[in-house]
Amino acid sequence: MLAESQQATMIEAVFFYIFTGVMLLAALSVVLNRQPIYSVLSLLVAMFCLASLFIMLGAYFVAALQVLLYAGAVLVLFLFVIMLLNLEREALARTRLFTLRAVGTIAPAFLFVHLVRLFRLSATTTSFPSLPPGSGSVESIGRLLFTTYLLPFELTSFLILAAIIGAVTLTKRNASE
Amino acid sequence: MTITLTHYLIASACLFSIGLIGVLTRRNVLMILLCIELMFNAANLAFVAYARSWADAGGQIIVFFIITVAAAEVTVGLAIAILLARQLHTLNADEVSSLKW
Numbered sequence: 001m002l003a004e005s006q007q008a009t010m011i012e013a014v015f016f017y018i019f020t021g022v023m024l025l026a027a028l029s030v031v032l033n034r035q036p037i038y039s040v041l042s043l044l045v046a047m048f049c050l051a052s053l054f055i056m057l058g059a060y061f062v063a064a065l066q067v068l069l070y071a072g073a074v075l076v077l078f079l080f081v082i083m084l085l086n087l088e089r090e091a092l093a094r095t096r097l098f099t100l101r102a103v104g105t106i107a108p109a110f111l112f113v114h115l116v117r118l119f120r121l122s123a124t125t126t127s128f129p130s131l132p133p134g135s136g137s138v139e140s141i142g143r144l145l146f147t148t149y150l151l152p153f154e155l156t157s158f159l160i161l162a163a164i165i166g167a168v169t170l171t172k173r174n175a176s177e
Numbered sequence: 178m179t180i181t182l183t184h185y186l187i188a189s190a191c192l193f194s195i196g197l198i199g200v201l202t203r204r205n206v207l208m209i210l211l212c213i214e215l216m217f218n219a220a221n222l223a224f225v226a227y228a229r230s231w232a233d234a235g236g237q238i239i240v241f242f243i244i245t246v247a248a249a250e251v252t253v254g255l256a257i258a259i260l261l262a263r264q265l266h267t268l269n270a271d272e273v274s275s276l277k278w
Contacts, residue, residue, distance in 0.1 A: 009179055016180045020188045027192055027215055031199035039211055046192075050218055057185070057229040062237045066221070069244050074214065074251050081255045082207060085262045104201030112194035116187055123183040128229050141237055149238050156245045163249035170256040 009127070015056060023049035036082045040075060047071040057128075058136045185226035193219035206261060206268050210254050217247045 026049065029042035047070055054063035134140055145153050196219060199212030221240045228236025262268055 013178055013180050016184065020184075023188070024191055024195065027195040030215055031195055031202070031212060036205065036208060039208060043211055043215065046215070047218065050222060053185070053188075053222060054225050057225050059225045059228065059237045059240070062221075062225060062240050065241060065244055069248060070214075070218070074248050077251060077255060078207070078211065081259060085207075085259065085268070101202055105198055107201065108194040108197035111197065112190055115190035115194075119183050119186045119190065124181055125179060127179045127181060129232055131229070131232060135232070135234060136237065141234060141241070144234055144238055145241070149235075152242055156242060159246065159249050163252045167252045167256040170253070171259055 012056070016053070019049045019052045019056070023053070037079070040078050040082060044071055044075050047075070058131050060136050061138045061141045062136075064138075182226055182230040186223060189219045189223040189226065192216075192222065204269050204271060206258050206270050206273070207255075209270060210251065210258070214247060214251065217243060 023046050026042045026046035030039045030046065033039045033042060047066060051063040051066045051071075054060075054066060193216050196212045196215035199215065200209050203209055203212065221243055224236040224240050224243070226236075228234060228240075258268065261273060265273065267273070
């Protein structure tokens with residue numbers, strides 16, 4: 001039998017590959033699916049896998065926020081708008097379809113190859129350092145938010161207010177309509 | 178094999194590239210917004226991986242702010258998309274090419 005730490009490393013690797021694999025498959029489904037509803041639901045799956053990766057990285061509060069805010073509010077908003085607008089299957093672009101798809105696939109692949117090369121330059125074989133207990137929890141992140149990062153925290157309230165006013169003003173119907 | 182920082186960064190880069198393929202290839206405005214959300218998530222993964230690697234919680238704080246900013250941007254973006262659908266009766270990005278109609 002393997003030693004304890006070796007077993008833990010193997011289990012961590014298995015979970016990492018499972019979550020990353022499902023996340024990338026879901027991301028491909030977001031990009032390649034013709035029906036908008038299926039794209040949004042695939043993004044939901046990808047976000048859940050991402051939250052699992054966050055938990056593996058010890059960011060428990062951020063993982064909860066990801067599921068609550070991102071998957072639970074932003075994607076639900078997307079779903080509402082898609083169902084409101086009653087989108088049909090996405091029509092393919094009529095002109096220059098092949099060039100669009102070719103360039104649109106090759107350029108990001110190029111970027112990906114360069115990013116991987118960049119990351120491998122500073123690659124190590126050591127795992128993550130062990131964190132002190134309580135890091136990544138709600139209390140520690142909340143403490144940081146209200147002391148060191150208080151100013152951006154208060155400024156986001158302005159941002160949200162601007163977004164609300166913008167959304168309501170844009171979609172307001174005139175009284176004559 | 179040990180899962181290091183580089184594994185998470187390559188996963189983030191892959192997610193980002195897939196999102197970028199979606200932004201460049203899709204024609205529906207709502208789907209372009211969705212693929213932008215995918216790119217946001219890739220950046221979040223990179224931030225959290227670095228936060229763990231350097232034992233700095235600032236990476237998780239900025240993810241908090243990124244999620245908030247993304248929510249605000251999606252709100253306004255979807256409002257614009259609804260306006261497009263209502264007034265131009267199209268959601269094809271190719272047909273919304275003039276600044277004033």
